[in-house]
Amino acid sequence: xxxxxxxxxxxxxxxxxxxxxxxxxxxxxxxxxxxxxxxxxxxxxxxxxxxxxxxxxxxxxxxxxxxxxxxxxxxxxxxxxxxxxxxxxxxxxxxxxxxxxxxxxxxxxxxxxxxxxxxxxxxxxxxxxxxxxxxxxxxxxxxxxxxxxxxxxxxxxxxxxxxxxxxxxxxxx
Amino acid sequence: xxxxxxxxxxxxxxxxxxxxxxxxxxxxxxxxxxxxxxxxxxxxxxxxxxxxxxxxxxxxxxxxxxxxxxxxxxxxxxxxxxxxxxxxxxxxxxxxxxxxxxxxxxxxxxxxxxxxxxxxxxx
Numbered sequence: 001x002x003x004x005x006x007x008x009x010x011x012x013x014x015x016x017x018x019x020x021x022x023x024x025x026x027x028x029x030x031x032x033x034x035x036x037x038x039x040x041x042x043x044x045x046x047x048x049x050x051x052x053x054x055x056x057x058x059x060x061x062x063x064x065x066x067x068x069x070x071x072x073x074x075x076x077x078x079x080x081x082x083x084x085x086x087x088x089x090x091x092x093x094x095x096x097x098x099x100x101x102x103x104x105x106x107x108x109x110x111x112x113x114x115x116x117x118x119x120x121x122x123x124x125x126x127x128x129x130x131x132x133x134x135x136x137x138x139x140x141x142x143x144x145x146x147x148x149x150x151x152x153x154x155x156x157x158x159x160x161x162x163x164x165x166x167x168x169x170x171x172x173x
Numbered sequence: 174x175x176x177x178x179x180x181x182x183x184x185x186x187x188x189x190x191x192x193x194x195x196x197x198x199x200x201x202x203x204x205x206x207x208x209x210x211x212x213x214x215x216x217x218x219x220x221x222x223x224x225x226x227x228x229x230x231x232x233x234x235x236x237x238x239x240x241x242x243x244x245x246x247x248x249x250x251x252x253x254x255x256x257x258x259x260x261x262x263x264x265x266x267x268x269x270x271x272x273x274x275x276x277x278x279x280x281x282x283x284x285x286x287x288x289x290x291x292x293x294x295x296x
Contacts, residue, residue, distance in 0.1 A: 103227060129231030130238065136256035138215050139228055 041069075041150045044131050046124035049101055049109055060122055062148050064096035066172045069144045070120070071132055073102045074112035076140040082159035083116045089165055090119035095172055099123040102132055102140045145171065204237050207246055210263050211253065220263070 044057045061067045070086060072079040090097050099120035101109050106125075113123075126132050135144065136155075143156040145168055153171060156164050208222040213229045221229045239249050253261050265271055 103231075128234055129227060130235050133228075133231045133235045134256070 039136075039152050041144060041146055041152055042134050043150070044134060046100075046126065046131060049099075049106065049123040049125050055122065055124060057124075058150060060096075060098055061146055061150050065148050066153075067096045067098055067146045067148075068168065069098050069100055069135075069146065071100045071102050071126075071135075071137055071140050071142045073104045073140045074108040075104065076102075078159040079141045080116070082141050083119070085160050085162070085165050086119040087117045089168065093169060093172060095168070096121050100131065101125045103127065103129050200237060200240055203240050203246070204233055207236050207240075207249055208233050210250070212261050212263060214257060214261060 041057065041061070045054055046057070047054055061069075068089075070082075072082075086097060089095060097119050099122070101123055103126065109123075109125075113120075124131075132139075132142075138157055141159050143160055143164075144152055145154040145156075147153055154167070160168075205222055208229075209220050211221040211232065213219045213221045213224040213226060213232075215228045216224045216226050219229075221232050223229075236249060239252070244252075250262055259266060267275060
């Protein structure tokens with residue numbers, strides 16, 4: 001009798017473990033960053049790419065109803081494909097698009113904008129990536145849609161898609 | 174005898190010089206310590222300390238700046254948790270979701286102890 005209980009409990013134990021691992025197979029194990037909502041963007045001070053003037057992020061953001069901060073770089077391939085969409089967005093709407101030039105060389109950044117067009121009202125530089133980290137960014141490209149109180153309405157990780165663009169247009173209208 | 178004293182002097186010299194070195198590297202060792210406890214979010218399975226990705230390099234710089242500004246280790250963890258979520262630290266917080274994970278070993282330990290107790294003392 002005692003032996004039976006012993007074997008039964010071992011069997012139960014292994015079935016339990018098996019079920020857990022079997023169910024675990026279905027679960028995706030790659031990490032997706034959580035959506036950040038209702039958080040304020042941290043204030044930062046940075047230099048403008050063309051004018052070399054210092055700007056406070058608050059002054060740029062809070063004078064407009066909506067601001068899109070786009071983290072980009074000339075060496076980043078997805079940024080290149082995204083750039084046309086930003087150009088369209090800046091032509092179609094009066095959205096304040098601010099660029100944050102991530103770990104880039106000044107000459108390359110200017111060349112990139114000359115070649116592809118400049119959708120940005122201001123282009124701030126982030127030469128060592130610290131500003132991007134303090135904003136909670138993962139890498140390039142990444143975009144934050146903000147309201148006039150520096151509140152993050154939406155965060156887009158990776159290049160903006162056409163769906164993202166129409167979503168932005170819907171929000172700002 | 175002289176030889177032993179010589180060896181001891183030599184060894185203590187090395188120990189002292191290493192200690193001097195470690196004081197000079199205090200900030201960078203603090204950065205290393207903190208970055209070892211942070212998950213590099215864009216490179217799976219690596220800590221910020223191990224990774225050479227742009228994300229990790231900038232993160233280490235940010236930590237260094239924060240230490241130089243006099244922030245404590247916990248303040249830095251809290252700051253990063255606030256920016257990136259709890260996933261960034263390797264040490265998970267005690268909450269409802271992982272309650273079982275924390276308590277299960279304790280239950281096993283106690284029931285094992287009870288079993289041994291019964292076997293040894295009651296028989």
